[in-house]
Amino acid sequence: MSIVQQVLEGNRYALSRVLTQIENDTTEGREALAALFPYTGKAHLIGVTGAPGTGKSSLVNRLAYFYRHPPEGEPKTVAIVAVDPSSPFTGGAILGDRIRMRDLTGDRGVFIRSMASRGALGGLARATAGVVQALDAAGFEVIFIETVGAGQAEVDIARLAHTTLVVEAPGLGDDVQAIKAGILEIADILVVNKADRPGAISTERALIEMLKLAHPSREMVSHHGQMMKVEIPAGGENDSEEWVPPVIKTVATENKGIDELAAAIAKHREFLQKTGEWEARDRLRLSTEVEDLLGETLLRRWQKNMPERKYREVLEQVFARRLAPAEAVESLLSSAQGS
Amino acid sequence: MSERRIRVLIAKPGLDGHDRGAKVVARALRDAGMEVIYTGLRQTPEMIAEAALQEDVDVVGLSILSGAHMALVPRVIELLRQNGQDHVKVFVGGIIPDEDVPALKEMGVLEVYGPGTLTSDIVADIRKAVLGEDDQSG
Numbered sequence: 307m308s309i310v311q312q313v314l315e316g317n318r319y320a321l322s323r324v325l326t327q328i329e330n331d332t333t334e335g336r337e338a339l340a341a342l343f344p345y346t347g348k349a350h351l352i353g354v355t356g357a358p359g360t361g362k363s364s365l366v367n368r369l370a371y372f373y374r375h376p377p378e379g380e381p382k383t384v385a386i387v388a389v390d391p392s393s394p395f396t397g398g399a400i401l402g403d404r405i406r407m408r409d410l411t412g413d414r415g416v417f418i419r420s421m422a423s424r425g426a427l428g429g430l431a432r433a434t435a436g437v438v439q440a441l442d443a444a445g446f447e448v449i450f451i452e453t454v455g456a457g458q459a460e461v462d463i464a465r466l467a468h469t470t471l472v473v474e475a476p477g478l479g480d481d482v483q484a485i486k487a488g489i490l491e492i493a494d495i496l497v498v499n500k501a502d503r504p505g506a507i508s509t510e511r512a513l514i515e516m517l518k519l520a521h522p523s524r525e526m527v528s529h530h531g532q533m534m535k536v537e538i539p540a541g542g543e544n545d546s547e548e549w550v551p552p553v554i555k556t557v558a559t560e561n562k563g564i565d566e567l568a569a570a571i572a573k574h575r576e577f578l579q580k581t582g583e584w585e586a587r588d589r590l591r592l593s594t595e596v597e598d599l600l601g602e603t604l605l606r607r608w609q610k611n612m613p614e615r616k617y618r619e620v621l622e623q624v625f626a627r628r629l630a631p632a633e634a635v636e637s638l639l640s641s642a643q644g645s
Numbered sequence: 646m647s648e649r650r651i652r653v654l655i656a657k658p659g660l661d662g663h664d665r666g667a668k669v670v671a672r673a674l675r676d677a678g679m680e681v682i683y684t685g686l687r688q689t690p691e692m693i694a695e696a697a698l699q700e701d702v703d704v705v706g707l708s709i710l711s712g713a714h715m716a717l718v719p720r721v722i723e724l725l726r727q728n729g730q731d732h733v734k735v736f737v738g739g740i741i742p743d744e745d746v747p748a749l750k751e752m753g754v755l756e757v758y759g760p761g762t763l764t765s766d767i768v769a770d771i772r773k774a775v776l777g778e779d780d781q782s783g
């Protein structure tokens with residue numbers, strides 16, 4: 307039986323080995339991804355981002371446990387992909403997210419995989435999307451993706467996930483400063499974790515204020531030429547079918563607020579499906595993937611046909627300020643075509 | 646464009662309470678360019694084998710100070726085999742009496758490291774075991 311067949315039949319070690327091949331970008335990995343691709347597109351992909359130490363892993367642990375032991379309905383199978391940074395100097399990494407996920411051990415309905423970022427910026431590894439696809443094809447119904455959380459707005463996760471949680475915590479420096487520009491744009495749900503800590507209320511308030519600043523149109527709408535104020539309930543729907551990110555307080559270590567958070571996630575999923583956003587996000591994600599791959603492949607092919615000597619010559623002209631970078635590219639492209 | 650990295654699980658089975666040694670080794674392996682999955686204190690052999698399987702590691706390093714190595718180590722090795730991970734190399738570090746070392750190696754442990762071991766030796770041993778490489782550089 308092929309390894310892909312084994313993955314589809316639920317063989318966990320086969321899955322694990324395929325993930326390694328995908329991560330290492332081997333021929334086997336690419337072939338496996340291609341074979342698994344028709345089985346993807348079913349899982350709910352939930353991104354979890356936020357600065358290190360805010361409690362992302364602890365929250366994922368609790369949420370996953372909640373899905374495995376729901377107060378009502380059937381349990382869902384859960385996969386977790388946790389990305390930690392690689393050292394830029396040695397390429398090595400310490401992947402420690404499993405420390406916080408002990409409650410999930412011994413449950414065959416859960417699969418946890420740690421990934422090093424391997425030089426990629428933006429909070430994910432290059433192979434994360436592929437790893438998520440394989441887990442999706444293997445039948446996991448909910449897939450959490452925990453990002454590096456290195457501080458900059460990690461927009462890649464918003465592109466990959468259906469639902470993005472941005473986790474904040476009080477006491478990590480100036481609360482408003484810590485909330486990076488761009489982070490609000492990617493948040494579908496804002497979580498104030500460590501709500502047991504002093505300052506949680508002001509962090510929550512700061513987030514709500516920033517939401518209002520980021521989306522003034524959500525408060526003031528033009529109605530027959532007159533500006534009028536409308537109240538839009540957070541996490542709720544409204545006429546314009548706009549999603550307003552709710553702000554939810556949690557204490558991951560004490561399992562508090564997890565049911566509210568799970569309810570908000572369920573609501574967001576419903577919203578996506580009702581409005582057609584689910585489809586739209588899927589299409590956006592896949593078209594970005596095709597575009598990125600196309601770019602990489604074209605570059606690689608072009609480099610193969612480009613004589614190294616010619617390339618160096620043009621670069622030297624740029625170093626000497628005789629050619630601007632854009633002119634250099636023009637020159638390289640036209641000479642490659644001629645050859 | 647393919648890239649292979651040695652993946653190591655550093656685990657701390659048993660009930661003894663500190664993991665300083667395990668962390669020093671984890672950092673040294675990272676600094677040698679390896680990807681180290683660190684799982685924290687008080688892991689059962691079942692938890693260790695499960696993590697090794699999901700993470701598809703090349704190496705499992707067990708740090709044991711409790712004196713329970715003669716029970717824990719064979720159990721971990723047995724579970725790895727049951728899962729089809731016979732090829733995974735197992736190392737043990739901690740306080741292990743000399744007289745137990747041959748028995749541990751008999752069970753399949755590649756090397757046993759006592760206090761004062763140079764981390765560079767551990768790095769070199771792992772590279773050699775996984776890549777068949779004798780080079781100690783880096």
Ligand SMILES: Nc1nc2c(ncn2[C@@H]2O[C@H](COP(=O)(O)OP(=O)(O)O)[C@@H](O)[C@H]2O)c(=O)[nH]1
Nearest residue numbers: 358359360361362363364406499500557558559
């Ligand atoms: N007081 C408090 N500590 C928490 C809470 N959630 C997580 N922590 C602690 O915060 C630290 C970082 O948590 P972790 O989940 O690893 O954060 P991550 O780096 O964002 O994944 C750990 O020591 C957790 O035990 C919480 O709600 N309250």
Ligand SMILES: [Mg+2]
Nearest residue numbers: 362363403452
């Ligand atoms: Mg984490």
